[in-house]
Amino acid sequence: MPKTPLDIGLIRADFPILNRELASGKKLVYLDSTATAQKPIAVINAMDEFYRLNNANIHRGIHTLAEESTAMYEKARQQIADFINASAAREVIYTRNTTESINLVAYTWARANLKAGDVIILTEMEHHSNLVPWQILTAERGVRLEFVPVTDDYLFDMDAYRELLKLEPKLISFTHMSNVLGTINPAKEIIRLAHEAGALTLVDGAQSVPHLPVDVQDLDADFMAFSAHKMVGPTGIGALYGKMDLLQSMPPFLGGGDMIRTVHLREFVANEVPYKFEAGTPAIAEAIGFGAAAAYLQNIGMDAVAAHEHEMTEYVLERLAEIPGIKVFGPEAEHKGAVASFEMDGVHPHDVAQILDSEGIAVRAGHHCAQPLHEMCGVQSTTRASFYLYNTKEEVDALVEGIYKVKKIFG
Amino acid sequence: MPKTPLDIGLIRADFPILNRELASGKKLVYLDSTATAQKPIAVINAMDEFYRLNNANIHRGIHTLAEESTAMYEKARQQIADFINASAAREVIYTRNTTESINLVAYTWARANLKAGDVIILTEMEHHSNLVPWQILTAERGVRLEFVPVTDDYLFDMDAYRELLKLEPKLISFTHMSNVLGTINPAKEIIRLAHEAGALTLVDGAQSVPHLPVDVQDLDADFMAFSAHKMVGPTGIGALYGKMDLLQSMPPFLGGGDMIRTVHLREFVANEVPYKFEAGTPAIAEAIGFGAAAAYLQNIGMDAVAAHEHEMTEYVLERLAEIPGIKVFGPEAEHKGAVASFEMDGVHPHDVAQILDSEGIAVRAGHHCAQPLHEMCGVQSTTRASFYLYNTKEEVDALVEGIYKVKKIFG
Amino acid sequence: MDDLYRQIIIERYKTPHYRGHLDPHDIFFEDDNPTCGDHIEITVQVEDGVVKSAAFDGHGCSISQAAADLLIESIHGKPLDEVKALTKDDVIELLGIELGPVRLKCALLSLKVLKAGAYGLGKEEVSDALVE
Amino acid sequence: MDDLYRQIIIERYKTPHYRGHLDPHDIFFEDDNPTCGDHIEITVQVEDGVVKSAAFDGHGCSISQAAADLLIESIHGKPLDEVKALTKDDVIELLGIELGPVRLKCALLSLKVLKAGAYGLGKEEVSDALVE
Numbered sequence A, B: 001m002p003k004t005p006l007d008i009g010l011i012r013a014d015f016p017i018l019n020r021e022l023a024s025g026k027k028l029v030y031l032d033s034t035a036t037a038q039k040p041i042a043v044i045n046a047m048d049e050f051y052r053l054n055n056a057n058i059h060r061g062i063h064t065l066a067e068e069s070t071a072m073y074e075k076a077r078q079q080i081a082d083f084i085n086a087s088a089a090r091e092v093i094y095t096r097n098t099t100e101s102i103n104l105v106a107y108t109w110a111r112a113n114l115k116a117g118d119v120i121i122l123t124e125m126e127h128h129s130n131l132v133p134w135q136i137l138t139a140e141r142g143v144r145l146e147f148v149p150v151t152d153d154y155l156f157d158m159d160a161y162r163e164l165l166k167l168e169p170k171l172i173s174f175t176h177m178s179n180v181l182g183t184i185n186p187a188k189e190i191i192r193l194a195h196e197a198g199a200l201t202l203v204d205g206a207q208s209v210p211h212l213p214v215d216v217q218d219l220d221a222d223f224m225a226f227s228a229h230k231m232v233g234p235t236g237i238g239a240l241y242g243k244m245d246l247l248q249s250m251p252p253f254l255g256g257g258d259m260i261r262t263v264h265l266r267e268f269v270a271n272e273v274p275y276k277f278e279a280g281t282p283a284i285a286e287a288i289g290f291g292a293a294a295a296y297l298q299n300i301g302m303d304a305v306a307a308h309e310h311e312m313t314e315y316v317l318e319r320l321a322e323i324p325g326i327k328v329f330g331p332e333a334e335h336k337g338a339v340a341s342f343e344m345d346g347v348h349p350h351d352v353a354q355i356l357d358s359e360g361i362a363v364r365a366g367h368h369c370a371q372p373l374h375e376m377c378g379v380q381s382t383t384r385a386s387f388y389l390y391n392t393k394e395e396v397d398a399l400v401e402g403i404y405k406v407k408k409i410f411g
Numbered sequence C, D: 001m002d003d004l005y006r007q008i009i010i011e012r013y014k015t016p017h018y019r020g021h022l023d024p025h026d027i028f029f030e031d032d033n034p035t036c037g038d039h040i041e042i043t044v045q046v047e048d049g050v051v052k053s054a055a056f057d058g059h060g061c062s063i064s065q066a067a068a069d070l071l072i073e074s075i076h077g078k079p080l081d082e083v084k085a086l087t088k089d090d091v092i093e094l095l096g097i098e099l100g101p102v103r104l105k106c107a108l109l110s111l112k113v114l115k116a117g118a119y120g121l122g123k124e125e126v127s128d129a130l131v132e
């Protein structure tokens, strides 16, 4: 990875919330970007200005505001497509979040193409969003789920995967980067092998798209799901990338306005991709904010973001290793995003998080929507500190000091 | 209706976009609120401030920002519940929009409870959002759709409805107020008769909740769907109201984070209502904006809003009646919301809208997502001017002048 | 106002020169504009790879109908390969006005229908990519 | 810091007084906190409508476990009707600290389980309404 140093001072100035003083009088140390990222002024203002100047419903209007809103909404789609290097903007479907993107594939492609006994391969490190939709499908259709195990060093078990591919699976749906372990999975290789075995692939990019340079064409991913809110964009919007021919072959999902070409009382003809999958008034302001977020990150450069986060990962692992009674779950820094989920002897993660909070440090405690992975790790929950382009080494130091305070209280 | 006069000057000052000057040098005359409403500063700022001060993911975090965000998200749910007089906040499920709300019922309640041959009653004045989900269901399950006709004076045909009820329908899904005709349907009576016949009811409140006082308990509605963006709230969020016992009995819809109680690799247990239906990171900022919108309208008073719009309706019908060659579709003002959809001899609605736009007047042209209703009216499309709490009689006058200009150009 | 509605647009809208339905024909295609329900169908007679005659039918606004009329006029005598290569800009030039994205869809509906027919596409394959 | 972690919370977390599983029992219920996976089960022995003995088991943070321990302690010798009438405020008083909405869920998990058991509810009927 190239070491293009980010000017963190300049970047932090873009994020108003980082100046927040908490009731405790402490300054916010935000180490919870894996749950949701903070937003730069450019994103906040894009939406604010839209509501103050342009707001109208899209596609169906020809007055000035409607034309402007439509153009802004579609320009954002292009910005997002460029960000992941999709070959066309229309391969990007707006959804609410990663979760809806995955469900969309489960409700449309999977229900149209899979039958009882067909195999879907997931992994043991999936987020609930990439488990439950397939469990619902299994209960309904008798599809069979198989899971790629996690190795002892917290990596995707490539050998086991090769074995599972012999089952002639129809779909491999896997996370590109674990939100608990930080494990970065070798997506390109996983996809290559899946295609060799005749399977399609869905990449859960919720963590990878915000934190790594992601190129869907280079990966050759069939589907990629991600959320704006984790990549400095607004809540309420996400995307499903899909290859054009696949999207065209899929039945629609939700029915309603905008996803139709013509409607009669008893029948309709679906609209073209991507509108076919965007029923009703979409998240217009949010799409514009999403586009602004993609442009913001692209302008900084995802290589630089990833390089900065890699440095943070190395540093936090080093510092946490100094503390007795702390166990970090996840692979070596080499294969890991900037996420440190850990267990602390004798103290429940909630209590760790609460005491850290009293020091102004925001971390997450719980199962992080990955209960099966926690089961596998032999814990109920963990404390997770996660880092993004705006975090500094001083914040890691604050975390470490906070952990010592936890030790004192529960000592 | 009580004539509580609104102070329109004060209200207009709340909506920054109303000061917009267009490229033509004309001031904006926004007559397209039925498509989407403009937003007051209170709503814009609620979201803006959330991103600048509080932004965090909800429910799963215990740091200060997460606690604040969760509290704000849930407070908004209470504000929305209060606005429609739901008996508890948890009867309000956040969705993307009216369209998703209706699809949610179609994908969960309907698929769990209906079988081939079961009858669903809709009306001929439905928006595509209340047609297509049931058409998809019909194609999949062989459910039977029946349609309450529209009378010659553009009203819900109560006699035909009574006849259709003899088919022992399972569900009546109908619009409370037509987005084309403006017809306000007698929802309370429709629901009473449905319940007598043993059917449940889904009210499409997309137009009624923003424009009329709506009390779900008084109506005894089983489900009610509506969108924030049409009631001065943000895009990207809407709601499904449902009676608690119904919501509890329904299977979940989308699978993922937050909608679960526990997850194992091969099975999950669903969370309680309303979370069961809110998979993944929700539209958090948007929920807060939605709550602010409900509070804004409640503070002004929906009786006063409705009274003002009624005056506007009477005035616009009177003024349009003066113009030769204009035909307005819809009932008398008594039964009509502030929507005027019209046809103009020899000029296509697109051309009407475009020329009005050059005068700064924003109206909508098309089928307004109600193709079957337009077919019934014998037209492809109409021009629609619609009004909200911030519109004035002077704006109606501007519309009339604009129409004379259209006549001159296409004369 | 002039830039919005050049006289030729209103004239062609009111009295189009190429409205009709050719029978027999070598090419037929029809489609709707989902945002407004406008409809265009096109019939073309081809001889030796060259457009011998063409016509359109349908309904819609002045822009969609005038664009169709002018477009049909412009392809008479053109090799089919050239018809396939027509772009958005050609239609904009024919109309001679500037258009926003929604109005542009009105203007381009006839080109979309024409090119889908010329390429022999199925209904499912038609997309805005044809006219970008 | 004092308001956050009163000494009694940490003590009861480390050495609870009422951890266990009563057999036989008249009431049994268990539930999870979906936001963190905390788990509480409660067993109660009732005699003449009065709680004779009670115990809890499970795992979770200091707040959830201390709240369970203090709650169980408080119901010994109480008529079942009074147990059914316990509210959020009773638990907050037992803990003696202020809690935000997410932490409150930890604190109230044991009350929710206890009341669901006392009312004899099914799993599907349990909701936060019990502890509001």
Ligand SMILES: Cc1ncc(COP(=O)(O)O)c(C=O)c1O
Binding pocket: A257, A279, A280, A281, A282, B034, B035, B097, B098, B099, B100, B127, B129, B130, B175, B177, B178, B179, B204, B206, B207, B227, B238, B369
């Ligand atoms: C009557 C009616 N129903 C449903 C809808 C769909 O609303 P949304 O696009 O917000 O889902 C609309 C909005 O156009 C409407 O007017």
Ligand SMILES: Cc1ncc(COP(=O)(O)O)c(C=O)c1O
Binding pocket: A034, A035, A097, A098, A099, A100, A127, A129, A130, A175, A177, A178, A179, A204, A206, A207, A227, A238, A369, B257, B279, B280, B281, B282
């Ligand atoms: C790996 C992974 N997948 C899916 C999701 C779900 O994202 P969302 O809640 O935005 O739908 C997350 C977010 O927590 C995640 O980290």
